[in-house]
Amino acid sequence: MSAGWFRRRFLPGEPLPAPRPPGPRASPVPYQRPRFLRGSCSSPGAAEASRRPDSRPVRSPARGRALPWNAGYAEIINAEKSEFNEDQAACGKLCIRRCEFGAEEEWLTLCPEEFLTGHYWALFDGHGGPAAAILAANTLHSCLRRQLEAVVEGLVATRPPMHLSGRCICPSDPQFVEEKGIKAEDLVIGALESAFQECDEVIGRELEASGQVGGCTALVAVSLQGKLYVANAGDSRAILVRRDEIRPLSSEFTPETERQRIQQLAFVYPELLAGEFTRLEFPRRLKGDDLGQKVLFRDHHMRGWSYKRVDKSDLKYPLIHGQGRQARLLGTLAVSRGLGDHQLRVLDTNIQLKPFLLSVPQVTVLDVDQLELQEDDVVVMATDGLWDVLSNEQVAWLVRSFLPGNQEDPHSLSAGWSSQVLEAGPDADTQHTGEGRRSHRGRAGVLR
Amino acid sequence: MSAGWFRRRFLPGEPLPAPRPPGPRASPVPYQRPRFLRGSCSSPGAAEASRRPDSRPVRSPARGRALPWNAGYAEIINAEKSEFNEDQAACGKLCIRRCEFGAEEEWLTLCPEEFLTGHYWALFDGHGGPAAAILAANTLHSCLRRQLEAVVEGLVATRPPMHLSGRCICPSDPQFVEEKGIKAEDLVIGALESAFQECDEVIGRELEASGQVGGCTALVAVSLQGKLYVANAGDSRAILVRRDEIRPLSSEFTPETERQRIQQLAFVYPELLAGEFTRLEFPRRLKGDDLGQKVLFRDHHMRGWSYKRVDKSDLKYPLIHGQGRQARLLGTLAVSRGLGDHQLRVLDTNIQLKPFLLSVPQVTVLDVDQLELQEDDVVVMATDGLWDVLSNEQVAWLVRSFLPGNQEDPHSLSAGWSSQVLEAGPDADTQHTGEGRRSHRGRAGVLR
Numbered sequence: 001m002s003a004g005w006f007r008r009r010f011l012p013g014e015p016l017p018a019p020r021p022p023g024p025r026a027s028p029v030p031y032q033r034p035r036f037l038r039g040s041c042s043s044p045g046a047a048e049a050s051r052r053p054d055s056r057p058v059r060s061p062a063r064g065r066a067l068p069w070n071a072g073y074a075e076i077i078n079a080e081k082s083e084f085n086e087d088q089a090a091c092g093k094l095c096i097r098r099c100e101f102g103a104e105e106e107w108l109t110l111c112p113e114e115f116l117t118g119h120y121w122a123l124f125d126g127h128g129g130p131a132a133a134i135l136a137a138n139t140l141h142s143c144l145r146r147q148l149e150a151v152v153e154g155l156v157a158t159r160p161p162m163h164l165s166g167r168c169i170c171p172s173d174p175q176f177v178e179e180k181g182i183k184a185e186d187l188v189i190g191a192l193e194s195a196f197q198e199c200d201e202v203i204g205r206e207l208e209a210s211g212q213v214g215g216c217t218a219l220v221a222v223s224l225q226g227k228l229y230v231a232n233a234g235d236s237r238a239i240l241v242r243r244d245e246i247r248p249l250s251s252e253f254t255p256e257t258e259r260q261r262i263q264q265l266a267f268v269y270p271e272l273l274a275g276e277f278t279r280l281e282f283p284r285r286l287k288g289d290d291l292g293q294k295v296l297f298r299d300h301h302m303r304g305w306s307y308k309r310v311d312k313s314d315l316k317y318p319l320i321h322g323q324g325r326q327a328r329l330l331g332t333l334a335v336s337r338g339l340g341d342h343q344l345r346v347l348d349t350n351i352q353l354k355p356f357l358l359s360v361p362q363v364t365v366l367d368v369d370q371l372e373l374q375e376d377d378v379v380v381m382a383t384d385g386l387w388d389v390l391s392n393e394q395v396a397w398l399v400r401s402f403l404p405g406n407q408e409d410p411h412s413l414s415a416g417w418s419s420q421v422l423e424a425g426p427d428a429d430t431q432h433t434g435e436g437r438r439s440h441r442g443r444a445g446v447l448r
Numbered sequence: 449m450s451a452g453w454f455r456r457r458f459l460p461g462e463p464l465p466a467p468r469p470p471g472p473r474a475s476p477v478p479y480q481r482p483r484f485l486r487g488s489c490s491s492p493g494a495a496e497a498s499r500r501p502d503s504r505p506v507r508s509p510a511r512g513r514a515l516p517w518n519a520g521y522a523e524i525i526n527a528e529k530s531e532f533n534e535d536q537a538a539c540g541k542l543c544i545r546r547c548e549f550g551a552e553e554e555w556l557t558l559c560p561e562e563f564l565t566g567h568y569w570a571l572f573d574g575h576g577g578p579a580a581a582i583l584a585a586n587t588l589h590s591c592l593r594r595q596l597e598a599v600v601e602g603l604v605a606t607r608p609p610m611h612l613s614g615r616c617i618c619p620s621d622p623q624f625v626e627e628k629g630i631k632a633e634d635l636v637i638g639a640l641e642s643a644f645q646e647c648d649e650v651i652g653r654e655l656e657a658s659g660q661v662g663g664c665t666a667l668v669a670v671s672l673q674g675k676l677y678v679a680n681a682g683d684s685r686a687i688l689v690r691r692d693e694i695r696p697l698s699s700e701f702t703p704e705t706e707r708q709r710i711q712q713l714a715f716v717y718p719e720l721l722a723g724e725f726t727r728l729e730f731p732r733r734l735k736g737d738d739l740g741q742k743v744l745f746r747d748h749h750m751r752g753w754s755y756k757r758v759d760k761s762d763l764k765y766p767l768i769h770g771q772g773r774q775a776r777l778l779g780t781l782a783v784s785r786g787l788g789d790h791q792l793r794v795l796d797t798n799i800q801l802k803p804f805l806l807s808v809p810q811v812t813v814l815d816v817d818q819l820e821l822q823e824d825d826v827v828v829m830a831t832d833g834l835w836d837v838l839s840n841e842q843v844a845w846l847v848r849s850f851l852p853g854n855q856e857d858p859h860s861l862s863a864g865w866s867s868q869v870l871e872a873g874p875d876a877d878t879q880h881t882g883e884g885r886r887s888h889r890g891r892a893g894v895l896r
Contacts, residue, residue, distance in 0.1 A: 006716070147754075150755070151754060160744060160753065162731050162732070162744055163738075164741075164742040164743070164755045165742065167741070169737045169741070170732065170735075170737075172732075173731070177731050177744065179731075179772075180731050180771065182731065182744060182753050186752045187752065187753055188752065189751055189752025189753075190746065190752030191754070192752070193749065193750050193751070193752055193754075194754060197749075268454075268716055270452075283610050283621070283624040283627075283628050283630065284618065284620075284624040287617075287618075289617045290611075290617055293611045293612075293613065293615070293617070294612040294613065295610055295611055295612070296602075296608060296610055296630060301645075301806075301808045302637075302638055302641050302808075303637055303641070303810075304634045304635065304636070304637025304640070304811065305608065305630050305635055305637075306595075306598075306638035306639070306641075307598070307599055307612045323627045324627075358749075360749045360750075362751075363751065
């Protein structure tokens, strides 16, 4: 992506790119549930709860189907909100092949044998339709595999070489790499960052070709070479639950948490707001009676607050509006990072959301060996549907309560999760507002 | 500042602002040392050290002159590097007046009486001449006082009101403010942010008028209403030294720590590099032999590393180059935040550094009451000259070693500081490179 591309793509008045020749229209992305749910069941613990009138269908993997690391999985479809579950998930073994160098110092795929193996778990929280999440679940792991294969020589070196070929052009090259502190894990982080972007481009092309729309957040965990990488773009969350510790493995990216980045872009490119929005933040949307008053505000460069005298342009709809779960970007979207949404516009306008969205994840690295993880340490990954109704502490309590005595059963986490979340969900849910209740949905991958 | 202003100011091809009518040329900013050094002395402890051939002059306040909170101060002028000391300092009482509302709901300065008092300590590390640091030392506290006076009604309320006048236009206004979590300390943070920007504009105007150049970093501590605020723009550092704890109160802003922000701006506005620099980071500057090779790199969106095939444009000089103390922005500047530098250009080019520099500080807040600070807890503020040769732990050890038994003497910190830093400096200094030695200079304000 270049600045020129950004300007042509998003800014009015820039010369338009040459139109693509019309190709055959691709068929729509077919709706599906995660592959590992084939032959799935409602888990036994959930049976009683599911007879209650307010219960929602819960699915988890069939008893005989073990997920990597005996991970558990349960999903609750919110039938009130949409006909289809917009969320998706994927997991599996990650097989990275090594290709040997030929005499020309170019890749020769003479030896595409499995070389490094890891595991991959992913959750995609869809919005505006299920298509983006389905594409992400079908594609992101392949993008990641390709990105890792492209740097695999660096991954297995003691320290990544300056030149991927291993050739040392300048005698002090290894010293330069060491001074920058570049380690193999930085290549995995880079591969995750690139894979998310590549997948985002694939989704953009596929949805445009099939005439579909939508976007999704993405939360991915990858185990490789003794490390666990958690990459997050959106408002899902992963935590590590240990006997005496709850460790956050991700941060949420929402219009509120990324306010300064978003306001900064609107400052640099005011055209993106088309005169319809104000980039300033106020405690509430201003109205005529506020004109001429000095009110609390903050702009892109401010972490603190100040007062400004209200003029007419401050009465426009705010770029970021609402509080907590209700916070929206351009009145439309509750997340600020994710995949897809290439066609998303503010209702009844030509104002695009995509320029404000990042597909790049933030990546956290856990050194599994160094941490001396125990049998009952569990990583919990879930979309906002779960975290809106249960705190980290409540989830940790649930995990700790259904785990003991069930470690040997590969299905234990799915079963425990299904029944407990279903039980806890509606109760916890009532603590929220009416809107909160209606949009409740939960999805949880639990790794052990 | 608006985006239009930014584009007119920094981007080629944009319509130029109307030229200002030539005014009378202001006289140059007169050189001076901090006011509180009048009648200053070399402290007794430093006498022996100063007889050594490699010693440098040390100044600290005169014995009879107590600084707020009995703060100590010592400065070492690096005579090898420049004739004048480019660094500055300021401290004093901060008197914030309250102005009463009239019937028109406008400020009436009928009652400009002192209302809130606080204290202020500041260090300015100058470069390219002493003028910017002198102006900052003379100006920033006034900017801060003005900014605080403009919001004083909000400062003294239980919670800042939505409208500064206190008028409640919408019955749920207090609730909106509460939901955003806006507290009085956010107004002080906002005032510090605005004061730094205002001071930067003053410096820009004054230096342009007097035909001088230069810039400086700024590290400010303010005590107000039971809180200590530390605002930092640059690579100075403040720490709190307690009996059992060393707590960092600031982060350093350098081309390395702000790499992604700086690369992002170059991505958005490639014109700023005038085709002379590459925004990409490589472990070292590339050369002809690297052409066609795949080498380690990262771009603005990456925290990890990847490999790219080198093309000709990658051989340009890097936007950020060098490592650690040698890291430079556009080959010129070692800091990425500060005041001044409005005229600074890359040598023999028209490429400006100012668009890449931020004058906004990062602000840390300490709740002094809640922390239950003890008599021997000390805040140490110093420029990079000190931190380049002494670690946080070494400085804490020094403070803890010269403090006991001297608490009652207001001069104890200045004296202890002068002698100990002078003793420790040259030894520690020898751990650094030749360039490191030559540019060594230290400045330390110690609050107790």
